[in-house]
Amino acid sequence: GAGVSQSPSNKVTEKGKDVELRCDPISGHTALYWYRQSLGQGLEFLIYFQGNSAPDKSGLPSDRFSAERTGGSVSTLTIQRTQQEDSAVYLCASSLAAGRGSNQPQHFGDGTRLSIL
Amino acid sequence: AQSVTQLGSHVSVSEGALVLLRCNYSSSVPPYLFWYVQYPNQGLQLLLKYTTGATLVKGINGFEAEFKKSETSFHLTKPSAHMSDAAEYFCAVSNDYKLSFGAGTTVTVRA
Numbered sequence: 001g002a003g004v005s006q007s008p009s010n011k012v013t014e015k016g017k018d019v020e021l022r023c024d025p026i027s028g029h030t031a032l033y034w035y036r037q038s039l040g041q042g043l044e045f046l047i048y049f050q051g052n053s054a055p056d057k058s059g060l061p062s063d064r065f066s067a068e069r070t071g072g073s074v075s076t077l078t079i080q081r082t083q084q085e086d087s088a089v090y091l092c093a094s095s096l097a098a099g100r101g102s103n104q105p106q107h108f109g110d111g112t113r114l115s116i117l
Numbered sequence: 118a119q120s121v122t123q124l125g126s127h128v129s130v131s132e133g134a135l136v137l138l139r140c141n142y143s144s145s146v147p148p149y150l151f152w153y154v155q156y157p158n159q160g161l162q163l164l165l166k167y168t169t170g171a172t173l174v175k176g177i178n179g180f181e182a183e184f185k186k187s188e189t190s191f192h193l194t195k196p197s198a199h200m201s202d203a204a205e206y207f208c209a210v211s212n213d214y215k216l217s218f219g220a221g222t223t224v225t226v227r228a
Contacts, residue, residue, distance in 0.1 A: 004160070031214065043207065043218035050214070059215075091160055095214075103149045103168040106216060108160035 002026070004109035006092050012115045015084060021077045021112045025094030032075050033095075033106060034067060038088035046090075049075065050097070079114075087116045119144040119210045123219035131227045136180075136195040138222050140208030143189065150191040151209040151216065152182055161207065167191060178202070198226050 005024040034046040045059040093106035124139040153161040165176025
């Protein structure tokens with residue numbers, strides 16, 4: 001497809017379980033971002049990948065959160081030992097090469113709605 | 118450091134009336150500014166962006182925004198609201214790659 005693809009669109013899981021969220025960016029986009037959207041905190045930056053550079057993980061809320069990007073394309077966000085406060089919509093975005101001074105717009109997927117019971 | 122304040126969490130307008138959504142930013146360096154729209158159960162769609170140059174920026178769906186450095190503002194307007202404009206709107210600022218979003222403004226359009 002032409003846009004950013006995220007799966008699953010919805011995920012319901014029990015507290016304490018691990019979850020994996022997937023993001024397939026727009027072809028040719030070297031930059032990939034994860035954001036979290038929750039009622040209490042709004043839209044928050046989580047992590048940023050750019051090519052082969054070390055990712056910026058400064059937005060990850062705890063060490064239960066991790067992300068990887070394989071082959072410079074698909075990314076997975078993993079949340080271990082989920083807690084109820086992890087319930088949110090997780091949005092992935094991609095853009096052409098980004099960095100300081102870049103103004104490349106980010107293109108967003110429809111998100112994964114995560115509910116922790 | 119950078120941040121965005123959107124004034125008004127909810128705006129209600131009549132169909133055909135002016136839409137005005139307010140956004141003020143704080144940035145230690147010249148900012149890049151964006152407006153995104155989010156429809157229910159969808160991701161964010163870029164409406165328009167300001168980087169450099171002309172301070173009046175035109176976007177999709179008849180929206181435009183004006184960058185006013187002296188007021189640190191980037192308000193979004195549309196002359197005539199349509200029912201399809203009902204959505205949540207987010208202002209965002211960036212000076213590298215991270216987007217910092219405002220809290221969002223929900224727009225409802227009355228027939």
